[in-house]
Structure formats: structure tokens, C-alpha cells
Amino acid sequence: MNPIAFVYLATVLFGIGAAAVLLRRNAIIAFMGVELMLNAANLALVAFSRIHGEIDGQVMAFFVMVVAAAEVVVGLAIIIALFRARQTISLDEPAELKG
Amino acid sequence: MLDLTWLLIAVPLASSLVLILLGKRADAWGHWMGLAASTAAFVVGAGAFLQMLGLDAESREHAVHLFTWISGGELTVDAGLLVDPLSITFVLLVTFVGTLIHLYSVGYMEHDPRRRIFFAYLNLFVAAMLLLVLADSYLLLFVGWEGVGLASYLLIGFWNHKPEYATAANKAFVVNRVGDVGLIVAMGLMFAAFGSLSFETVFAHVGDVSTGQLTAIGLALLVAATGKSAQFPLQSWLGDAMAGPTPVSALIHAATMVTAGVYLIVRSAAIFDLTETARLVVAAVGAITLLMGAIIGMAKDDIKKALAASTMSQIGYMMLAAGLGPIGYAFAIFHLLTHGFFKAGMFLGAGSVMHGMNDQVDMRRFGALRTAMVVTWVTFGLGWLAILGVPPFSGFWSKDKIIESAFVGEGWQPWVFGLAALIGAGLTAYYMSRLFFMTFHGKARWTDDAHPHESPWTMTVPMIVLSVGSGLLGWFLATGDRFTTWLEPVTGHAEHHEPVLAVPVIMALTLVLVAIGAGLAWFQYGRAEVPTTAPAPSLGTMVARNDFYQDSVNRAVFQRPGTHATRTLVYADAALVDGAVNGTGSGLLKLGEFLRRFQSGQVRSYAALILIAVAGLIAAVVLGVL
Amino acid sequence: MISPVLFWSVAILTVIPALSLLFAKKAVHVAMSIVAVMVGLAVAYVGLGAPFLGAVQIVVYTGAVMMLFLFVLMLVGVDQRESMKETLVGQRWIALFGAGGVAVLLISAVGQLAYEPAEEMTEGDPEAIAQLLFTDYVVVMEILGALLITAAVGALVLTHTPRLTPRRGQAERQRARVLAGANPVNRPMPGVYARHNALDVPALDPEGKPIEESVSRVLEIRHQMDTSTQYEAHLSDPSKRGTDKPDHESLAKSDDAETGEAENGKEDEK
Structure with missing residues (x-):
């Protein structure tokens, strides 16, 4: 079976992740949606790596993981700070950005 | 003496400055100082004149580079x-008559509380006039010219x-x-x-x-x-x-x-x-x-x-x-x-x-x-x-x-x-x-x-x-x-x-x-x-008494059209220049008001906008537009 | 080539748990589902010739990232249920059409490609990856190290709360209590002579008087407190010392109290 199928799988996962970010009000769940999108990209990278027969794509995916780890650390810290300040992690709550 | 002609200008000018700067302290003797400055200028001028009389007619033109x-x-x-016969003539006239007028003013302005300032201005007048007649170029003459205008205004x-x-x-x-x-x-x-x-x-x-x-x-x-x-x-x-x-x-x-x-x-x-x-x-x-x-x-x-x-x-x-x-x-x-x-x-x-x-x-x-x-x-x-x-x-x-x-x-x-x-x-x-x-x-x-x-x-x-x-x-x-x-x-x-x-x-x-x-x-x-x-008055007298209606003529010929031209320009400025500037401003304001609606403060709306934009970009790539 | 069995099992193992992102109400369930997705992806990586990456995926995502999520979830309240009712006008449709549109567009974009997959490929084992990481990508590697440190410091800064008042230790707390007039020592235990379950009987002071506060306040409020009068009588009348068993009736009564007390205790726990 052609490894390109995994790319299709990756797009589906990406779409689910994106929809989760848009739909869920719980900041942690939305954040997990972001993680899923990143992982979908990783899957695509690995699939491409397999298609090309090179492992550079895997290195890229590795880097993405590192970045994602850093992002998780900071993102969760933000969520905790938000929770401390407002006693909630609903994304609809902080509307100070309203112009 | 001919080389000292710069004193003609410097002395009254210095006296004028001193009188203005010293203020009330000079009130008691300021008028005598003004008179002295004018007299000194006359003495210098007379000395230069006498020296020039001793020269040949051809060599009576003397340039002093400052x-x-x-x-x-x-x-x-x-x-x-x-310094030549013409300017020396003027120097003598200005300083001599000027000095006499200074002397006259001592009596005439006796009861005026601002007599000191008056003498400062008189000295300035004399200095400016002397600069005017002694200048060796039109530009320097212009300085004196304007100085005379200023002094006369004052x-x-x-x-x-x-x-x-x-x-x-x-x-x-x-x-x-x-x-x-x-x-x-x-x-x-x-x-x-x-x-x-x-x-x-x-x-x-x-x-x-x-x-x-x-x-x-x-x-x-x-x-x-x-x-x-x-x-x-x-x-x-x-x-x-x-x-x-x-x-x-x-x-x-x-x-x-x-x-x-x-x-x-x-x-x-x-x-x-x-x-x-x-x-x-x-x-x-x-x-x-x-x-x-x-x-x-x-x-x-x-x-x-x-x-x-x-x-x-x-x-x-x-x-x-x-x-x-x-x-x-x-x-x-x-x-x-x-x-x-x-x-x-x-x-x-x-x-x-x-x-x-x-x-x-x-x-x-x-x-x-x-x-x-x-x-x-x-x-x-x-x-x-x-x-x-x-x-x-x-x-x-x-x-x-x-x-x-x-x-x-x-x-x-x-x-x-x-x-x-x-x-x-x-x-x-x-x-x-x-x-x-x-x-x-x-x-x-x-x-x-x-x-x-x-x-x-x-x-x-x-x-x-x-x-x-x-x-x-x-x-x-x-x-x-x-x-x-x-x-x-x-x-x-x-x-x-x-x-x-x-x-x-x-x-x-x-x-x-x-x-x-x-x-x-x-x-x-x-x-x-x-x-x-x-x-x-008869008609002729009337005309003469009113200075040939010079002010009315000036008003009709220069001032009115000038006023109208200015008004037109002001209007044009307000409508076109300001209009363009203000239009840009208000246009941007309206654009901002429109864009403000997207700033709902809802994070998920922003995410939706990002997603739509990404979708647009991908669509452009897929359709080969980009 | 890839085994279709592998692909479909991975697809099922990832897509179905991933859907919980959209439909599950409890965040914990979502997190656990995502763990499953991560495991599925790890399997896919291994199947795609990237065993090292698969291992890293397990370690980093299921082991670290998702556990971190769970920690935070517990910190902010694990029980929070989210109402699925949409508050933003049209957000649901924008989200579904947007996400679906992006997916469709990407699929169509990928579909335009006509790549024949390579027959052979180097296995992405740690050795090969390391070879690349420390040669071609060494600069990126260093930069990512800096990024990680920055992120760690950033997280510290973000979650740090400055102390506004001086710290109150045990000594300070005790001092405050004494100053407020509290008894510095322990209260006396209830019960007399431990002849029966004496939790409901006030202790007696050396003069033989009952100490009311030795009994739990709960029992007092419930009127389940026994008086210590009969035991006082025992004390004051040494003639009864031999027959120290109380009469039958009072014994039965105290048994009742005992069972009731036990039940009450259970309720208290709840």
C-alpha cells in the first residue's frame, strides 16, 4: 500500500484538530487539538520521508516534537496563570481583546 | 579718519543697545548719551570729510573692508x-541734522517717561541710515534699508x-x-x-x-x-x-x-x-x-x-x-x-x-x-x-x-x-x-x-x-x-x-x-x-484734503482683491488640501470602525479567521493562483 | 511497502479516539483518547521506517506531554464538564466547514502529486538520526536547545506568584492561637474507665465533675451524649464497686447508642 495514504490520514487528523480548536471552549481541550494538528503534520512528514526514502523528514518531525514540547510547557503555564487569575479555563471568558 | 568710518555706525548702534539694555538705570542720563553718540558720529563724519577734501577728486573714493x-x-x-563724496554728503547731513534733532528732542521729550527709549530708537535710526548710505553693496544697503524701516516703525x-x-x-x-x-x-x-x-x-x-x-x-x-x-x-x-x-x-x-x-x-x-x-x-x-x-x-x-x-x-x-x-x-x-x-x-x-x-x-x-x-x-x-x-x-x-x-x-x-x-x-x-x-x-x-x-x-x-x-x-x-x-x-x-x-x-x-x-x-x-x-470744501479741495483718496484707492485696488484672493485660497486650502488630509483620516477611521467588528475579543473567532485565511491560501495554491 | 492491515488499524486507532476531541464532555476522557492517538501514531512511525521517532513519540507524547496535560487537568479541576452548547454565532458552522474545507483542500492538493514511493529506504534508527542531527542540522539542534531552556524559564516566570505577605510558619500560627485565647494543650479524651464505648460520655475531672467539652460537639448537637452521672455514682459510692456492671436496661441502651454512633460516623465521613 502506498505510504501516501498516511498523508491522507494526517489531513483528516489535522482537520479534526482544527475543528477542536475552534469548537471547544475548554482551553486544555483546545490545546490538545493544537497538539493533534502538530502530530498530524509529523505524520505527514514521516510519510513523506518514507516516500522519498530519506530520513531528513524524520529529523524534521523530531524538531517539531521539540518545538511542540516547548510549546506545551509554555501553553500549560499560560493556562495555569489564567486559571489562577480567573478561576476558569474557558476560552470565552477573557474578552479583553475586544476592540 | 576715513578708515574709522565704521565708528559712524558702531557708535550710535552701541549707544542704542546700551540704552535699551540698561533699562531704567539709564533714565537719568540716557538722552545725553544718545546726543553724545550722535555728536560723536558727526565728529567722525566731519573728520572724514575734511580728510577727503585734502585728496584729489579722483582718489576721493575710499573703500573700507570690514x-x-x-x-x-x-x-x-x-x-x-x-566712502565717497556722495556718501560723505549724506553722512554729514544725517549726523549734523540728526544731532540737532537729538538736542531738540532733549527739550521736546522732557516730560515723556519713555524719553530714554526714544533716544535709543533715534540712535538706531541714525545708525541704520548711516549704514544705508555707507554700504558698499546692495545687500548691506538693504540691511540699513530695513533698519531704517524698523526704526521708523518704532x-x-x-x-x-x-x-x-x-x-x-x-x-x-x-x-x-x-x-x-x-x-x-x-x-x-x-x-x-x-x-x-x-x-x-x-x-x-x-x-x-x-x-x-x-x-x-x-x-x-x-x-x-x-x-x-x-x-x-x-x-x-x-x-x-x-x-x-x-x-x-x-x-x-x-x-x-x-x-x-x-x-x-x-x-x-x-x-x-x-x-x-x-x-x-x-x-x-x-x-x-x-x-x-x-x-x-x-x-x-x-x-x-x-x-x-x-x-x-x-x-x-x-x-x-x-x-x-x-x-x-x-x-x-x-x-x-x-x-x-x-x-x-x-x-x-x-x-x-x-x-x-x-x-x-x-x-x-x-x-x-x-x-x-x-x-x-x-x-x-x-x-x-x-x-x-x-x-x-x-x-x-x-x-x-x-x-x-x-x-x-x-x-x-x-x-x-x-x-x-x-x-x-x-x-x-x-x-x-x-x-x-x-x-x-x-x-x-x-x-x-x-x-x-x-x-x-x-x-x-x-x-x-x-x-x-x-x-x-x-x-x-x-x-x-x-x-x-x-x-x-x-x-x-x-x-x-x-x-x-x-x-x-x-x-x-x-x-x-x-x-x-x-x-x-x-x-x-x-x-x-x-x-x-x-x-x-469744493470738489477739488475735498479730493486734496483726502489725500486724493489714496487709502480708498489702495483698499479698492489692492486690499479688496487681496482679501478675496486670500479667502479663495483659504477656502481652497480647507476644501482641497485639508479635505484630502481629513478625508484620509476619516476614511481610515471608518475603515477602523469596520475592522473593529472583527476584534470581538473571542479567541475562537480569531482562530476561525486564521483558519479561513489558511484555507484561502491553500485554495490559492491548489488552484494555481499563487 | 506498507501493509494495508497496518494502515487501517492505525487509522482506526487514531481517528476514532481523535473524534473524542469533538464529542467527549470530560477533559480527562479526551486526554486519555489522545494518548491512544499518540500510541497509534507511534505505531505508524515504526511502520513507516522510523523506529526511533516512534519511540520518541511514545516517550515524549504519551509519557510526558499527555501526562503534563493530565496534571494540569487535575490542578484546575478534573470534574469540570463543558456545556456543548455553542455561544458564538455561526462558530460551529465556520469551524466544521473551515476544518473540513482545509482537509478537503489538503487532500486534493496531495492527490495532485504523482510520487512513486521509494523502494528502499534507510531505517530511521537512532544512529542514522543522530548522524544527521549532529552534522547537517547541528545549528538547528543548538537553537532548539536554547528554545527549550527559554520555554522552561518562561513557564517558571508565568506560573510564579510572588509572595505578598511574610510566610507564616508553625510557630507563628501557634502564637496566634494562644493569643486568641485557645487552650494550648490537648483537650481531655472522653469516657470514664473505658468500661464501654465511652465516646459519648464526658470525662470526669479530678473532683468527679464531667468535662463537657471532652465529647465531640457533633454528638452534643445530636443529643446523643450520655451523662456520666451513673459513673459518678459508682465513684462516690464504693459499695457498688463489686457489682460494677450496670443494670441490664442501661446496658442495652448504651448498645443502641453504639450502633447509632457508628452509623453517624459513616455519614460524617461522607
Whole structure:
């Protein structure tokens, strides 16, 4: 079976992740949606790596993981700070950005 | 001494600064310091004059380099002084008459709390005028020119607590600015034509430039001269300038300011020599002004305004003479010199009369003052005889020469200019005699509170000195053509030309007209009863009394269109320029209001916008648009 | 080539748990589902010739990242249920169409490619990856190290709360209590002579008087407190010492109290 199928799988996962970010009000769940999108990209990278027969794509995916780890650390810290300040992690709550 | 001429400018200027900066501390002795500065300038000027007398006629031109003023690219302007017979003549006139006026002011301004400032301004005036006449380039001359304008503004508006006096000062300043534009244009044209503004370079190269350019320069210079010398059509400020204290009027009319225009024309003789057209215009302006001033003078009841009109008329004579070319330059300056003496004397006399009459200026309220103020009567009478041109008083020697010169030439010009000068002499005799008789003769028509008395010595001494000059200066200078020879290095040698009428005929005609004018005035104002209020005027009198409606004309011709043009420009500015700017602003504001709706503050809405944008980008890639 | 069995099992193992992101109400359930997705992806990586990456995926995502999520969830309240009712106008449709649109567009974009997959490929074992990481990508590697440190410091800064008042230790707390008038020592235990379950009987002081506060306040409020009068009588009347058993009736009563007390205790726990 052609490894390109995994790319299709990756797009589906990406779409689910994106929809989760848009739909869920719980900041942690939305954040997990972001993680899923990143992982979908990783899957695509690995699939491409397999298609090309090179492992550079895997290195890229590795880097993405590192970045994602850093992002998780900071993102969760933000969520905790938000929770401390407002006693909630609903994304609809902080509307100070309203112009 | 010739190298020390810079002191002429520096001393009065320093004195002026000191008087202004020291403030009240100098109140007690400030006027004496001003007088001392002026006297010192006169001493330096006299020393330079004596030294120059000892030189040959050819080497009487002395340049004093002061410093390099502007140095940039093609333009290098050196600040330097040019000491030659012409400028020395002016220096002597300005410093001598100026000093006398300073002395006079000590008495005249005695009760004014701001006398110190007055002397500071007088010194500034003298310094600026000396800079004007001593400058060796048009640019430096312009500095003095503007300095004179500033000083005259300050002095005319000296009593600026009265709004109309302040307005008069503003008027003088603004009208002078119009003339200044002429000088600036002239300088621009000169720089374009010669690449320099120094007299030396310009006069050395006048032959290399086309006549058209020279005519343009000449006309621009004429505009400048009309502004400063109150010639037609920029004459309107002079009458109102009487708002200043009388010594100021004397200074403006006799020694400084109004003579600057004549000086400018004569100094630029090299240019005017080569352009017939410009000369003709100068002469025409002079002729028009001399008649106009004389007619206005006939109708004025205000003694100072009548004298002002007389000044206008006399300067008109000088301009006419200057416009006649080489034969007239020397006579223009000659008349300027004698006029400086007798007009200063008469102004000081008028000031003395006002001083004794509670600052009354209406001549219909004077009369029979000859007994109350003997010195004033005698000195004023000498000035009167001089301006009438009665021999052997000084006006005769200078004015008669101008009338003779006006008759020289070919075609219609000698007849027009000559007759204008001739008739002007008759009119002058009439209005000056009218003034004299109304003031000093006839019956007393004083107001009840008037107690005429003779002025203190500080005021009478200058008047006596000036009246001596009015009496004898003309004869002294005209004997053996002393003055014309003296000025020859500057104005050039004038071939003698025969007038279209024989000289004795002209002289006789002049004297007859003067006699008729004076006699008429005697019958009307000397012998007959003078009503204390002016009778209902005829049309001509009305026109003359209102200065030929010069202000209305100016308003209709210049001010109204100017106002409308300004309004249009303001409207255009508001509608187009501001409209564009404000439109941009309000447009951006509306755009912002529209975009604001996307700033809902909802994080998920932002995420949705990002997603839609990404979808758009991907779509563009897929569809091959990008 | 890839085994279709592998692909479909991975697809099912990832997509179905991933859908919980959209439909599960409890965040914990979502997190656990995502763990499953991560494991599925790890399997896919191994199947795609990236065993090292698969291992890293397990370690980093299921082991670290998702556990971190769970920690935070517990910190902010694990029980929070989220209402699925949409509050933003049209957000649901924008989200579904947007996400679906992006997916469709990406699929169509990928579908335009005509790549024949490589027959052979180097296995992505740690050795090969390390070879690349420390040669071609060494600069990126260093930069990512800096990024990680920055992120760690950033997280510290973000979650740090400055102390506004001086710290109150045990000594300070005790001092405050004494100053407020509290008894510095322990309260006396209830019960008399431990003859029965004496939690409901006040202790007696040396003078033989009952100490009311030795009994739990709860029992007092419930009126389940026994008086110590009978035991006082025992004390004051030494003749009864031999027959120290109380009469039958009172014994039964105290048994009742005992069972009731036990039940009450259970309720208290709840």
C-alpha cells in the first residue's frame, strides 16, 4: 500500500484538530487539538520521508516534537496563570481583546 | 579718519543697545548719551570729510573692508563701507541734522517717561541710515534699508498707546515692505545679471548687460525708492507717519528715511544712465508726486500733515531731477541737502509751535504767533523763504536748478516736466505761505487753554542753527559750482545743455509764479479772516484734503482683491488640501470602525479567521493562483 | 511497502479516539483518547521506517506531554464538564466547514502529486538520526536547545506568584492561637474507665465533675451524649464497686447508642 495514504490520514487528523480548536471552549481541550494538528503534520512528514526514502523528514518531525514540547510547557503555564487569575479555563471568558 | 568710518555706525548702534539694555538705570542720563553718540558720529563724519577734501577728486573714493559677511558657493558678500563724496554728503547731513534733532528732542521729550527709549530708537535710526548710505553693496544697503524701516516703525508708533498711532506705524511698515520687495527683486535681477551685489562689480559691468535687464533692474529699484521716499504710488504712509513725535517727523523728512529713495536712485546712476525708459519713469513719478504733494498740501489744515505733503512734493522734485539723468543727479542731491536743512527747521518750528500750544496741530487754531514765539517765527520764516525759492535763500539755488534742468531735452518731455516743476513751484509758494500766514500772522484764533510761549534753549538752538543753514547753505554750495564739482566723481560730469527756454526766462517765470502764490495766500490767509472751522470744501479741495483718496484707492485696488484672493485660497486650502488630509483620516477611521467588528475579543473567532485565511491560501495554491 | 492491515488499524486507532476531541464532555476522557492517538501514531512511525521517532513519540507524547496535560487537568479541576452548547454565532458552522474545507483542500492538493514511493529506504534508527542531527542540522539542534531552556524559564516566570505577605510558619500560627485565647494543650479524651464505648460520655475531672467539652460537639448537637452521672455514682459510692456492671436496661441502651454512633460516623465521613 502506498505510504501516501498516511498523508491522507494526517489531513483528516489535522482537520479534526482544527475543528477542536475552534469548537471547544475548554482551553486544555483546545490545546490538545493544537497538539493533534502538530502530530498530524509529523505524520505527514514521516510519510513523506518514507516516500522519498530519506530520513531528513524524520529529523524534521523530531524538531517539531521539540518545538511542540516547548510549546506545551509554555501553553500549560499560560493556562495555569489564567486559571489562577480567573478561576476558569474557558476560552470565552477573557474578552479583553475586544476592540 | 576715513578708515574709522565704521565708528559712524558702531557708535550710535552701541549707544542704542546700551540704552535699551540698561533699562531704567539709564533714565537719568540716557538722552545725553544718545546726543553724545550722535555728536560723536558727526565728529567722525566731519573728520572724514575734511580728510577727503585734502585728496584729489579722483582718489576721493575710499573703500573700507570690514569683514566677509556671506561666503557660499558663487556668492561672496563682503561687508564693507564705501566712502565717497556722495556718501560723505549724506553722512554729514544725517549726523549734523540728526544731532540737532537729538538736542531738540532733549527739550521736546522732557516730560515723556519713555524719553530714554526714544533716544535709543533715534540712535538706531541714525545708525541704520548711516549704514544705508555707507554700504558698499546692495545687500548691506538693504540691511540699513530695513533698519531704517524698523526704526521708523518704532518711532512712528512711539506713542502706541493710541490705537490710531499704532495703526499709522503699521501702515508705514507695510507700505515700506511693498517697496522692499522691489529692492529684493532688484537684487535678485542684479545677481542673475552680474553675479554680485557690490556696487563696484555691478557698476563696472553695466555695459555687458542688455538694456531690457537694466530697465527691469531700474524699475525694481524705483519701486523700492517710491516706498521709502513716499513717492507715487506708495506715498500713502507719509501723512499718517505724522503720528510720531515731531522730532521723528523732522528726522524722517529731512535727514533720513525719505531721502533713502533718492540716494538709491543716485547711487545707481550707472544703471539709470543706460536705460532711458527707467529714467523716464523715475522722472514721471517725480513729476506726478510733486504736483500731488503740492495739491494735498494746499488743502491740509493740520500743520504737520501740510508739511508732510510738502516733503512729498519736494522729494518729488528730487526724483524728477534724478530721473533727468547726469544733468540732474547732482541737483537732486543738492536739493536734498538744502531741503534737509529747511524742512528740518520747519518741522522743529512746527514742533515748537505745538509745544507752546498744547500739542494743537490745527492751523485754524493758530494765528498771530509771531509775537509770542519770536525765535520760532524767525527761524520758520527763513525756512519758508528757502522752500519758496526766494533768492538768495538756499532753496532758490537748488530748486531753480532743477526747474532749469527739467526744461532740458528734446520733444515733449522738457515741456511736460518743466511745466510740472514750474507749476509745482507756484503751488509750493501758495501752500507754504498759507501755512506760514495761518500760523504766525492774522488774528489769534487760539483755544481758550492755549498759552503760547517760546520753547527752551535745547529746542531753539537747533532751530537757529538750521535756519542759518536754510539761509546760507545754498548760496555757499552753489557759488562756483562747488557742490556739483564735489559730487562729480560719483555722478559723472554733466555736459551743459541749454534748456528749451532761456534760463533768465525760466527764472523770471518761477519768481513770478512764486510771488503770485505767496500773494494769493497773503490775501486769503494773512489779511482776511480765517474761519476756525474749515468751510464746506469744493470738489477739488475735498479730493486734496483726502489725500486724493489714496487709502480708498489702495483698499479698492489692492486690499479688496487681496482679501478675496486670500479667502479663495483659504477656502481652497480647507476644501482641497485639508479635505484630502481629513478625508484620509476619516476614511481610515471608518475603515477602523469596520475592522473593529472583527476584534470581538473571542479567541475562537480569531482562530476561525486564521483558519479561513489558511484555507484561502491553500485554495490559492491548489488552484494555481499563487 | 506498507501493509494495508497496518494502515487501517492505525487509522482506526487514531481517528476514532481523535473524534473524542469533538464529542467527549470530560477533559480527562479526551486526554486519555489522545494518548491512544499518540500510541497509534507511534505505531505508524515504526511502520513507516522510523523506529526511533516512534519511540520518541511514545516517550515524549504519551509519557510526558499527555501526562503534563493530565496534571494540569487535575490542578484546575478534573470534574469540570463543558456545556456543548455553542455561544458564538455561526462558530460551529465556520469551524466544521473551515476544518473540513482545509482537509478537503489538503487532500486534493496531495492527490495532485504523482510520487512513486521509494523502494528502499534507510531505517530511521537512532544512529542514522543522530548522524544527521549532529552534522547537517547541528545549528538547528543548538537553537532548539536554547528554545527549550527559554520555554522552561518562561513557564517558571508565568506560573510564579510572588509572595505578598511574610510566610507564616508553625510557630507563628501557634502564637496566634494562644493569643486568641485557645487552650494550648490537648483537650481531655472522653469516657470514664473505658468500661464501654465511652465516646459519648464526658470525662470526669479530678473532683468527679464531667468535662463537657471532652465529647465531640457533633454528638452534643445530636443529643446523643450520655451523662456520666451513673459513673459518678459508682465513684462516690464504693459499695457498688463489686457489682460494677450496670443494670441490664442501661446496658442495652448504651448498645443502641453504639450502633447509632457508628452509623453517624459513616455519614460524617461522607
